[in-house]
Amino acid sequence: MANDLVIRALKAKAKSLNLSSRNITELSKDFAKLPEVRDLRVNNNRLVTLPLGLQCMRQLTELNLGNNAFEEMPPVLKYLHSLKKLHLFGNQISTLHAEVLENLPNLILLNLNHNKIKIIPPAIKSLSNLERFSIADNQLEEIPAELGLVSKLMEMNLSRNKLSEIPQELYKLTRLRKLSLARNGLRQLPEGIPGWKNLKMLDVAGNRLSMFPVNFHFLELEEFYFEENDLVRLELFTSAKVKDVFPLKELAARFIMKEHLNKLSRASLLLPDVQTMLSQSGRCAVCFEPFLTTWVECVQFISLRKDMGIKNSQNIPVRVLLCSYSCFNKSGHSYYSVVNAKP
Numbered sequence: 470m471a472n473d474l475v476i477r478a479l480k481a482k483a484k485s486l487n488l489s490s491r492n493i494t495e496l497s498k499d500f501a502k503l504p505e506v507r508d509l510r511v512n513n514n515r516l517v518t519l520p521l522g523l524q525c526m527r528q529l530t531e532l533n534l535g536n537n538a539f540e541e542m543p544p545v546l547k548y549l550h551s552l553k554k555l556h557l558f559g560n561q562i563s564t565l566h567a568e569v570l571e572n573l574p575n576l577i578l579l580n581l582n583h584n585k586i587k588i589i590p591p592a593i594k595s596l597s598n599l600e601r602f603s604i605a606d607n608q609l610e611e612i613p614a615e616l617g618l619v620s621k622l623m624e625m626n627l628s629r630n631k632l633s634e635i636p637q638e639l640y641k642l643t644r645l646r647k648l649s650l651a652r653n654g655l656r657q658l659p660e661g662i663p664g665w666k667n668l669k670m671l672d673v674a675g676n677r678l679s680m681f682p683v684n685f686h687f688l689e690l691e692e693f694y695f696e697e698n699d700l701v702r703l704e705l706f707t708s709a710k711v712k713d714v715f716p717l718k719e720l721a722a723r724f725i726m727k728e729h730l731n732k733l734s735r736a737s738l739l740l741p742d743v744q745t746m747l748s749q750s751g752r753c754a755v756c757f758e759p760f761l762t763t764w765v766e767c768v769q770f771i772s773l774r775k776d777m778g779i780k781n782s783q784n785i786p787v788r789v790l791l792c793s794y795s796c797f798n799k800s801g802h803s804y805y806s807v808v809n810a811k812p
């Protein structure tokens with residue numbers, strides 16, 4: 470039956486071929502004679518491998534291999550350089566071959582949902598045209614920093630994995646509009662969140678977040694899902710009579726940053742260490758003075774409706790950093806210390 474369709478496609482010089490849901494266990498060798506096909510659907514079958522002859526399909530732009538029994542990305546894919554959309558959802562894939570990823574430069578959509586993938590290789594960065602990446606419901610425990618180099622990404626779904634953190638490099642994905650990190654084990658999101666300047670939808674439901682990163686409320690979100698987390702609540706103390714004791718390095722760094730900013734920018738060109746040091750510095754939310762590695766961690770409660778324009782009556786905790794307890798003890802702000810809220 471499937472072979473009949475292949476032969477018919479052959480005669481008609483068809484541009485698309487649909488062999489989905491036909492209980493196929495193997496593709497015939499006649500595929501090698503179908504170089505004109507651009508859209509091939511063989512999803513919902515029982516394939517475990519693809520014939521090498523498939524490499525003749527140089528014009529193939531869309532390939533649906535979803536819901537089969539592949540245990541790896543079929544190696545023949547590395548010859549299909551024209552591929553733009555590749556569906557591999559619902560298989561048994563545990564390994565992504567770097568060699569395949571490195572040879573799909575035109576891919577704009579990659580769907581790997583519902584597999585057994587534990588590792589995304591650094592070669593993911595080769596997918597320089599990828600706009601939509603979905604790898605939900607796998608076994609990922611970490612994300613490589615190189616995913617932050619897939620600069621055209623607009624939609625990414627990493628939900629239902631085993632992630633406890635994400636790399637800060639993901640904030641380089643400035644075109645990202647939709648991101649789902651739901652149902653992982655995330656304890657916090659790294660600092661630098663304003664990098665996601667085009668993000669409209671964020672789903673972090675079902676994680677272990679206690680608060681959101683500094684300046685979270687400057688995101689221009691339209692949709693935000695955050696239920697089932699361990700968010701801190703507004704039951705914390707508002708002042709602490711603690712005297713500031715800073716390490717000498719911190720005092721020296723603050724002095725330099727405050728008094729010698731112009732000289733420092735010149736020095737930083739010469740000394741990479743100074744540059745690295747400055748990139749880690751922050752500014753106090755009360756006095757706006759710089760600090761280096763010592764701060765007082767606080768939280769402010771942001772109204773989703775008033776401060777972010779999201780249709781939700783809840784408040785969320787957002788991290789705030791102050792330079793000192795003396796700033797914390799000043800009146801006129803509504804920041805709460807979280808010293809007692811940490812486990």
Ligand SMILES: [Zn+2]
Pocket residue numbers: 753754755756757758791792793796
């Ligand atoms: Zn301060």
